[in-house]
Amino acid sequence: MTALRKEFQAKVAGSVRAGGEVSPAQTTNFGHLFHSTPRLLLEPRGADDVVAAIAFARAKGLTLSTRGAGHSQSHVGLSDGGILLSMVSMGRVLRVDPDALTVDVEAGLAWGDLLRHLEPLGLAPPVLTNNLNVTVGGTLSIAGIGVASFRHGTQGDQVVELDVATGSGELVTCGPDREPDLFWSVIAGLGQVGIITRARLRLRRVKPMTRTYYLLYDDARRFMEDARDAMNSGRWDHLESWASPSPQGTKPVNGRRQIFARWFFPFHPTVEFDPKAPPNDEALLAGLRPTEKLYVDDLPTYEFFARLLPVFDLWKRGGTWEHVHAWTESVLPWETTPDLLDAILPDLPPSILVGGHILLWPAKGTTSRSRLFMRPEGENLMGFGVLPAIPPQFWTEAKPMVEVVSRLSVAMGGKRYLSGYVEFTETEWRDHFGPMWEPFVQAKRQWDPDGILNPGFIPLDSRRPAAVPTA
Amino acid sequence: MRDPIPFGTPAWCAALREEVNASSEYRNAAAKWGVGFNGNLLLDFEADGGLSAPLHLFLALAGGRCDRAEFVAGRAHAETGFSLRAPFSLWREILERRTLAATAILTGKMKVEGDKLTLLKHAGANRALIHCVASVPTEFPSPR
Numbered sequence: 001m002t003a004l005r006k007e008f009q010a011k012v013a014g015s016v017r018a019g020g021e022v023s024p025a026q027t028t029n030f031g032h033l034f035h036s037t038p039r040l041l042l043e044p045r046g047a048d049d050v051v052a053a054i055a056f057a058r059a060k061g062l063t064l065s066t067r068g069a070g071h072s073q074s075h076v077g078l079s080d081g082g083i084l085l086s087m088v089s090m091g092r093v094l095r096v097d098p099d100a101l102t103v104d105v106e107a108g109l110a111w112g113d114l115l116r117h118l119e120p121l122g123l124a125p126p127v128l129t130n131n132l133n134v135t136v137g138g139t140l141s142i143a144g145i146g147v148a149s150f151r152h153g154t155q156g157d158q159v160v161e162l163d164v165a166t167g168s169g170e171l172v173t174c175g176p177d178r179e180p181d182l183f184w185s186v187i188a189g190l191g192q193v194g195i196i197t198r199a200r201l202r203l204r205r206v207k208p209m210t211r212t213y214y215l216l217y218d219d220a221r222r223f224m225e226d227a228r229d230a231m232n233s234g235r236w237d238h239l240e241s242w243a244s245p246s247p248q249g250t251k252p253v254n255g256r257r258q259i260f261a262r263w264f265f266p267f268h269p270t271v272e273f274d275p276k277a278p279p280n281d282e283a284l285l286a287g288l289r290p291t292e293k294l295y296v297d298d299l300p301t302y303e304f305f306a307r308l309l310p311v312f313d314l315w316k317r318g319g320t321w322e323h324v325h326a327w328t329e330s331v332l333p334w335e336t337t338p339d340l341l342d343a344i345l346p347d348l349p350p351s352i353l354v355g356g357h358i359l360l361w362p363a364k365g366t367t368s369r370s371r372l373f374m375r376p377e378g379e380n381l382m383g384f385g386v387l388p389a390i391p392p393q394f395w396t397e398a399k400p401m402v403e404v405v406s407r408l409s410v411a412m413g414g415k416r417y418l419s420g421y422v423e424f425t426e427t428e429w430r431d432h433f434g435p436m437w438e439p440f441v442q443a444k445r446q447w448d449p450d451g452i453l454n455p456g457f458i459p460l461d462s463r464r465p466a467a468v469p470t471a
Numbered sequence: 472m473r474d475p476i477p478f479g480t481p482a483w484c485a486a487l488r489e490e491v492n493a494s495s496e497y498r499n500a501a502a503k504w505g506v507g508f509n510g511n512l513l514l515d516f517e518a519d520g521g522l523s524a525p526l527h528l529f530l531a532l533a534g535g536r537c538d539r540a541e542f543v544a545g546r547a548h549a550e551t552g553f554s555l556r557a558p559f560s561l562w563r564e565i566l567e568r569r570t571l572a573a574t575a576i577l578t579g580k581m582k583v584e585g586d587k588l589t590l591l592k593h594a595g596a597n598r599a600l601i602h603c604v605a606s607v608p609t610e611f612p613s614p615r
Binding site: 253339412 | 495496499500568571573574577578587588591592593594595598602606
């Protein structure tokens with residue numbers, strides 16, 4: 001045992017490992033694009049360990065990074081020579097209050113594990129991500145969006161209270177009305193000012209069953225008109241949609257023949273119901289004009305929440321889970337979304353979506369209060385995600401295309417969602433956060449004065465005046 | 472294999488026009504380009520990397536066809552809908568597929584005059600045009 005590891009282990013209850021003992025999976029993340037080895041890895045037992053780790057990192061001049069399920073794709077959840085906290089060791093449900101409709105959880109708890117705990121009580125968080133294997137602390141640090149976000153905003157908007165270990169070593173309880181500046185710098189703050197150790201989350205009562213209507217559109221604009229009407233109707237609990245390719249053969253793109261597709265737009269509005277009062281299909285679908293109504297699916301609601309897990313399992317068994325995931329997710333202005341689809345989809349080879357897909361999530365611009373979850377202005381927005389699984393040997397070839405998708409999204413007024421693959425210049429980071437850049441830098445300075453927390457992604461530097469670029 | 476044609480000459484313009492009009496890739500990708508708006512392009516090649524004086528290529532484009540291609544005097548042309556301006560060395564990078572035109576536009580390395588949003592939403596048309604330009608066997612000026 002090295003002296004440093006021994007010294008660190010003496011200060012914490014959780015297990016400490018040296019860099020050489022870290023599993024290969026913990027040296028990369030779901031993106032499989034970046035690899036780095038921490039000097040020390042801690043599996044904290046609780047908030048005291050997190051606070052002790054921060055004090056140790058500061059004393060030794062080390063950086064400290066946090067990792068949940070490692071589902072991000074940029075330089076997030078990784079540490080290059082610093083201390084990495086593997087937060088999944090803090091995965092307990094602490095307390096459910098069925099009267100107040102809240103639950104207290106540790107930050108490393110996976111949403112799926114929380115649901116298993118809540119199912120007997122008929123409760124659930126209002127917003128769930130599609131992948132339930134990600135952690136509470138992880139998604140709150142990004143924002144956390146799902147198919148109910150059009151009604152309830154982000155997962156961050158459903159937080160009542162947090163315990164946060166700040167970069168200055170304090171454990172602070174904060175919420176929308178208590179230390180709100182810290183709270184809103186932590187929600188969607190990518191662990192830049194503090195580490196979430198406990199979250200009190202809002203819950204809602206769940207109806208036992210869901211009915212999902214599998215509607216198919218052959219025209220993006222008509223799909224969007226119906227999606228907007230569905231959002232405004234108040235009839236639906238969940239809205240999910242996609243851009244789905246039907247390969248048509250090959251055509252020349254830059255002189256090389258490539259598979260091209262006719263794109264369709266599946267739209268899946270879902271309503272929760274009690275079996276004693278089944279939904280009135282005709283009333284629910286009134287006014288919607290799909291090309292075809294394909295299927296109606298009744299599922300127990302908790303199975304609906306987990307509906308994509310079999311897809312993820314298939315990707316894992318098929319090997320594409322280990323491919324490069326340079327996911328490009330953005331929140332787009334409603335008005336420019338069709339133009340962006342026109343620009344991107346015709347030349348997008350459908351083969352890169354084997355083990356992936358294209359998401360289109362209609363959303364409301366008014367449902368989130370989050371300060372750092374950046375989104376365009378407007379009443380209606382569209383979440384757009386090109387989520388490819390690229391064989392590693394094709395990454396060099398695919399990278400320029402992925403970058404064009406990202407830049408086109410931004411050029412058309414979109415804001416990138418930061419769990420995906422993002423390689424911004426400092427200017428692009430400033431543009432991304434816009435008026436929130438300076439407050440974010442100030443928050444970093446105030447709560448992480450040594451600049452130790454989660455380096456390598458957003459170029460926030462605690463010691464540098466906000467207006468001065470790094471280079 | 473066709474003999475290279477000196478860049479900046481009427482013969483090169485004629486070859487480009489022929490290339491565009493023979494390209495099913497361009498015809499399909501640009502079917503809506505210039506329909507309902509002025510899709511004529513002025514490509515400005517700024518002097519550098521072997522190009523001793525700037526060149527200005529005017530292309531009359533609509534509905535997947537090129538009706539005119541000619542080098543013109545000066546950066547102003549009355550019939551232009553969009554102008555794209557970049558150093559000659561950047562154009563070479565694009566034509567040799569070392570840089571994507573869309574990336575050059577989106578990063579601001581290539582300057583655009585005209586409605587950028589229209590240009591971007593027809594990314595496929597412009598990509599196909601670049602491919603046509605790149606397909607003309609060309610004798611470029613040598614770097615000094």
